[in-house]
Amino acid sequence: MSEVLSWRCAARHSLMRHSWLTLLVLLCSSTNFFASASASPAKLSNYFQESWTTRDGLPHNTINDISQSEDGYLWIATWEGVARFNGREFSIFGRGGLTGLPDSGIRVLNKDNDGNVLIAGSRGGFSLHSVNGWRSWAPFNVLLNAVVQDQQGAFWLASEGQGVFRQAPDGSRQQYTQADGLPSGVVHSLLVDSSGRLWIGSGRGLAWLDTTQPQPQIVVVEDMPAAPVFVLAQYNDKVLAGTERGLFSWQNGQSALLDDALADLPVSSLLLSNEQIWIGTTDRGLLRYSELGLEQLTIAGGLPNNRILSLYLDREQSIWVGTNGGLFRLRDAPFVTYTAELGLAGDYVRSVMAHSDGSVWIGSSQGVSRLAGRQLKTLDLSAASRGQSVLSLTEAADGSVWIGTYTDGVLLWQNGKIARRLDRQSGLLANEVRAVVPAKDGALWVGTAQGLNYVSADGIKSFTTAEGLPAPFIMALYLHTDGRLFIGTGAGVAIMQPDGSIVPVELSNLDGAEYAFGFAPDTAADAIWMTTDRGLVHYSLSSGELTMLGRNVGLPFDKLFQVVIDRQQNLWVSSNRGILRLEREHIAAVLNGKRDHLDYELFGEGDGMQSAQANGGSMPAATLARDGAVWFATSKGASMVQPQVLKRFAANIPPIVIESLKVNGTERQLTSSIQLAAGVNRLEFAFAGLGFVMPQRIQYRTRLQGFDSDWVERGSQNVAEYTNLPPGEYRFLVSAAYPQGGWSEHEASLSFTIFPYIWQRPGFWLAIVGLVTLLGLVMLRWRLNALRRREQLLRWQVAEKTVELQQQADHLKAVDQERSALLVQLKRQAEEFEQQARCDALTGLANRRAFDEALARECARSRRNNLPLCLVLLDIDHFKQVNDSYSHSIGDEILKLVAAEISSHCRTDDTVARWGGEEFAILLPNTTIKVAQDICERMRQAIMQIDCAVFASGLRITVSMGIAEFAGEAHYDKLLSRSDSALYRAKQNGRNRIDIAV
Numbered sequence: 001m002s003e004v005l006s007w008r009c010a011a012r013h014s015l016m017r018h019s020w021l022t023l024l025v026l027l028c029s030s031t032n033f034f035a036s037a038s039a040s041p042a043k044l045s046n047y048f049q050e051s052w053t054t055r056d057g058l059p060h061n062t063i064n065d066i067s068q069s070e071d072g073y074l075w076i077a078t079w080e081g082v083a084r085f086n087g088r089e090f091s092i093f094g095r096g097g098l099t100g101l102p103d104s105g106i107r108v109l110n111k112d113n114d115g116n117v118l119i120a121g122s123r124g125g126f127s128l129h130s131v132n133g134w135r136s137w138a139p140f141n142v143l144l145n146a147v148v149q150d151q152q153g154a155f156w157l158a159s160e161g162q163g164v165f166r167q168a169p170d171g172s173r174q175q176y177t178q179a180d181g182l183p184s185g186v187v188h189s190l191l192v193d194s195s196g197r198l199w200i201g202s203g204r205g206l207a208w209l210d211t212t213q214p215q216p217q218i219v220v221v222e223d224m225p226a227a228p229v230f231v232l233a234q235y236n237d238k239v240l241a242g243t244e245r246g247l248f249s250w251q252n253g254q255s256a257l258l259d260d261a262l263a264d265l266p267v268s269s270l271l272l273s274n275e276q277i278w279i280g281t282t283d284r285g286l287l288r289y290s291e292l293g294l295e296q297l298t299i300a301g302g303l304p305n306n307r308i309l310s311l312y313l314d315r316e317q318s319i320w321v322g323t324n325g326g327l328f329r330l331r332d333a334p335f336v337t338y339t340a341e342l343g344l345a346g347d348y349v350r351s352v353m354a355h356s357d358g359s360v361w362i363g364s365s366q367g368v369s370r371l372a373g374r375q376l377k378t379l380d381l382s383a384a385s386r387g388q389s390v391l392s393l394t395e396a397a398d399g400s401v402w403i404g405t406y407t408d409g410v411l412l413w414q415n416g417k418i419a420r421r422l423d424r425q426s427g428l429l430a431n432e433v434r435a436v437v438p439a440k441d442g443a444l445w446v447g448t449a450q451g452l453n454y455v456s457a458d459g460i461k462s463f464t465t466a467e468g469l470p471a472p473f474i475m476a477l478y479l480h481t482d483g484r485l486f487i488g489t490g491a492g493v494a495i496m497q498p499d500g501s502i503v504p505v506e507l508s509n510l511d512g513a514e515y516a517f518g519f520a521p522d523t524a525a526d527a528i529w530m531t532t533d534r535g536l537v538h539y540s541l542s543s544g545e546l547t548m549l550g551r552n553v554g555l556p557f558d559k560l561f562q563v564v565i566d567r568q569q570n571l572w573v574s575s576n577r578g579i580l581r582l583e584r585e586h587i588a589a590v591l592n593g594k595r596d597h598l599d600y601e602l603f604g605e606g607d608g609m610q611s612a613q614a615n616g617g618s619m620p621a622a623t624l625a626r627d628g629a630v631w632f633a634t635s636k637g638a639s640m641v642q643p644q645v646l647k648r649f650a651a652n653i654p655p656i657v658i659e660s661l662k663v664n665g666t667e668r669q670l671t672s673s674i675q676l677a678a679g680v681n682r683l684e685f686a687f688a689g690l691g692f693v694m695p696q697r698i699q700y701r702t703r704l705q706g707f708d709s710d711w712v713e714r715g716s717q718n719v720a721e722y723t724n725l726p727p728g729e730y731r732f733l734v735s736a737a738y739p740q741g742g743w744s745e746h747e748a749s750l751s752f753t754i755f756p757y758i759w760q761r762p763g764f765w766l767a768i769v770g771l772v773t774l775l776g777l778v779m780l781r782w783r784l785n786a787l788r789r790r791e792q793l794l795r796w797q798v799a800e801k802t803v804e805l806q807q808q809a810d811h812l813k814a815v816d817q818e819r820s821a822l823l824v825q826l827k828r829q830a831e832e833f834e835q836q837a838r839c840d841a842l843t844g845l846a847n848r849r850a851f852d853e854a855l856a857r858e859c860a861r862s863r864r865n866n867l868p869l870c871l872v873l874l875d876i877d878h879f880k881q882v883n884d885s886y887s888h889s890i891g892d893e894i895l896k897l898v899a900a901e902i903s904s905h906c907r908t909d910d911t912v913a914r915w916g917g918e919e920f921a922i923l924l925p926n927t928t929i930k931v932a933q934d935i936c937e938r939m940r941q942a943i944m945q946i947d948c949a950v951f952a953s954g955l956r957i958t959v960s961m962g963i964a965e966f967a968g969e970a971h972y973d974k975l976l977s978r979s980d981s982a983l984y985r986a987k988q989n990g991r992n993r994i995d996i997a998v
Contacts, residue, residue, distance in 0.1 A: 044295040048333035048608040049302045053326035057090040063322030066312035067109040072655035072690030077106035086688040087695030100136020101125035112149045120144040146190040150211040158187035181218030191232035201229025233270040242267030271311035280308025333608025339637035343376035345369045349633040350618040353393035354625040362638045363390030384421045391618040394436040404433030427460035435477040435619045447474030468502030475617045478519035488516030510548040517616040520563035531560040553598040561616025566643040574614035578604035611636035654691030656736040656748045674752035683722045689736030706730040727756035840914040843899035851913030859972045869966035870932035872922040873983045877958045877991040879918035905939045929965040960986040964997035
């Protein structure tokens with residue numbers, strides 16, 4: 001359930017603010033926690049917020065834990081399974097055969113020493129996920145709250161009521177309870193520090209033990225309160241403990257509350273990152289310490305719920321927050337939006353203006369705000385404007401600002417107050433002022449809803465359709481350096497020449513454009529950019545030529561409001577559906593006819609804007625600030641982007657994974673090599689770039705080796721489809737990148753083979769050729785027989801020749817029979833030689849060569865089918881003494897007797913070989929280590945019973961054995977080495993015994 005911080009608690013904690021700041025100073029100076037920050041962090045309120053719930057695909061809204069796997073996926077633990085997130089969608093894993101979990105309730109996530117994801121939770125379920133798939137262990141039958149792995153490879157698991165479990169690398173388990181010194185059987189948190197200590201946060205305080213000791217003793221931290229310890233974290237040589245009664249620090253054998261104000265803070269999670277402390281609480285939201293001071297984020301500030309269960313920093317520096325009401329994220333975004341919540345006069349912004357003093361003026365439906373540095377100040381226009389609804393802004397030569405309003409004309413703000421007001425009563429055509437431009441002579445151009453006014457010391461002059469304006473509704477004005485005034489109206493554009501004449505600019509032949517929303521001078525191109533209701537118009541100042549860049553060159557929509565050219569000379573264009581970024585190089589190529597398609601980047605609500613709807617029809621609707629930032633007026637605040645900062649986002653290269661392959665619409669399991677039957681006509685590859693900052697903007701490229709000659713750009717499409725591929729071997733490659741960023745260095749790949757139909761095989765056509773040849777021979781024979789029948793009358797003339805030919809045929813037949821017999825004899829000899837090469841001459845067993853082949857084959861089969869396999873090395877004890885004391889012939893008899901006894905205890909599928917000298921090797925497929933041990937024990941007992949009295953009275957034979965179980969090693973040499981080590985231990989430990997490899 002959602003737990004909301006009450007007003008009473010909020011009031012009580014506001015009184016602690018002085019103590020919070022005292023703690024911050026303490027951390028900065030005493031503990032050196034914030035050491036020489038390279039850059040000031042963003043204010044907590046400036047972070048871009050996103051949240052996900054069950055409506056977005058999560059299985060449950062309580063987010064118990066968060067982690068990120070080595071391949072880049074984000075993992076989220078909930079009470080209804082663990083969710084894997086690729087930035088676009090969630091894949092859910094619950095209980096069952098795949099995961100091996102006994103229950104879908106997942107309490108904790110962590111990573112082992114190899115970076116694999118550890119998953120534990122209800123009913124003691126404990127599993128691991130790696131690139132090779134899932135692995136699980138027998139459940140602990142109690143809720144698990146935490147899991148860590150120590151430096152020796154052992155797992156430590158915290159339970160709800162049964163203390164702490166230790167699972168050794170060999171799978172054996174040991175339990176630590178209150179009887180062993182734990183303060184409580186309930187354990188909430190675990191931490192292995194750099195020294196090897198295991199810190200245990202229990203339900204009644206903190207304890208630790210040394211994992212490097214064979215029999216570690218539990219030590220209770222006595223100077224901490226006996227309260228639940230929910231979270232543990234290490235910073236340098238300190239251990240931070242988040243408890244029900246506050247945040248404590250342990251160092252050099254002593255612990256203390258970080259600050260008295262923290263005594264009542266129930267700390268549920270901690271994150272130490274980028275010289276900041278993030279604190280999650282059980283009922284008071286999220287806190288952050290940084291050089292900016294103490295900041296707090298609660299439901300009122302956007303949190304889904306005030307109960308924080310987990311915190312995680314991903315590779316792209318996003319802060320992920322697990323709450324009781326869903327998954328929440330704070331991150332830097334390309335855009336920062338200022339709204340009324342942050343002090344803006346109003347959210348519905350119509351104009352933004354960069355002032356020469358470096359400040360930014362923001363006009364909204366509820367007044368004007370001035371942003372200087374990080375300070376927002378709202379101007380009081382109430383003396384002259386009842387509604388304070390602002391449409392336009394412009395700076396006068398002396399730094400004062402003209403403010404065009406919706407209902408109160410135009411106001412001059414000077415020296416902190418309204419110094420002048422012009423409205424209908426003063427001579428303006430209307431009180432609705434959407435555009436204001438100062439003239440060079442100190443006069444003022446004012447664009448109203450009823451026409452254009454020129455305000456000078458001589459009075460106010462009016463211009464309407466009667467004077468040549470296309471329409472009276474003025475939305476944009478721009479005064480060029482040569483004195484030409486560009487006028488944007490609801491029915492086109494007009495230019496007022498320096499002599500006062502008005503010349504219309506014909507836009508109707510440009511896809512029927514009418515509305516002109518804004519102008520932007522482009523000194524680099526000696527042009528003016530006009531934003532219209534049909535796209536972007538390029539107006540050459542020298543020739544007057546007009547060029548439309550709209551849907552005809554691939555722009556996604558028609559209505560564009562305002563252009564800003566940044567310091568990199570790229571164009572930013574506002575619209576109702578987001579902000580477009582156009583690169584100068586691409587624009588020039590389109591204008592020069594070298595390209596027919598204009599690439600663009602579209603920014604919207606996923607990039608930090610509170611609303612993708614920018615406003616237009618007022619001026620300026622976008623502006624370039626002195627610091628290089630580009631500002632936009634939107635329906636939900638003023639949005640700002642620093643173009644140079646985009647490179648930082650592009651520097652992140654998202655890892656890429658292939659998620660699925662569909663063959664003729666049916667999903668196939670992904671393996672290292674896939675074989676597809678003939679007749680495949682459609683393949684669909686789904687892939688994902690595992691970047692979470694701008695997942696919808698990740699770009700993809702693919703290449704199908706064997707089909708594509710080069711990379712194919714896919715844009716943001718994360719699916720590639722191929723149809724009617726010919727038979728052959730293929731390798732599918734895919735890489736990902738953020739816009740303006742580099743491509744993945746390591747592409748994801750998948751190899752597959754499409755088999756041909758029988759008629760597509762080369763052998764088929766060879767068979768056809770052979771058949772045609774045979775048919776020709778048959779026809780030829782038939783023709784010869786026909787000729788013989790016709791020549792029967794001449795047979796008596798050729799009878800003698802026929803007899804001679806028959807004799808020759810008999811001779812050839814005899815020669816052929818002799819040759820066949822010789823071939824049979826040679827084959828038999830070859831088989832005998834092969835048998836000799838693979839068998840031990842003395843014992844008749846396989847020799848080492850044959851055994852190596854069998855070992856390689858069985859290891860491959862065991863790895864492929866996940867079957868058990870055991871290898872046994874056997875050595876006759878004191879065999880050298882037998883040869884020395886009796887004779888080598890007696891030794892040979894013993895070798896044969898031992899070989900026979902070993903073979904009698906082995907199965908048909910087992911392989912027995914003489915390994916060399918008195919050593920034998922036994923390969924036991926489909927056999928677990930326990931079964932192998934039983935077989936070897938029976939074998940050892942039987943060999944001891946061999947009666948040698950006939951040829952060596954008093955001789956007793958014993959053997960030593962070493963057993964190793966195949967563990968998926970890349971090469972069987974490692975299996976041999978382990979078995980040999982076990983045999984060596986058996987001899988070292990007294991011989992006549994069996995040792996098992998570890």
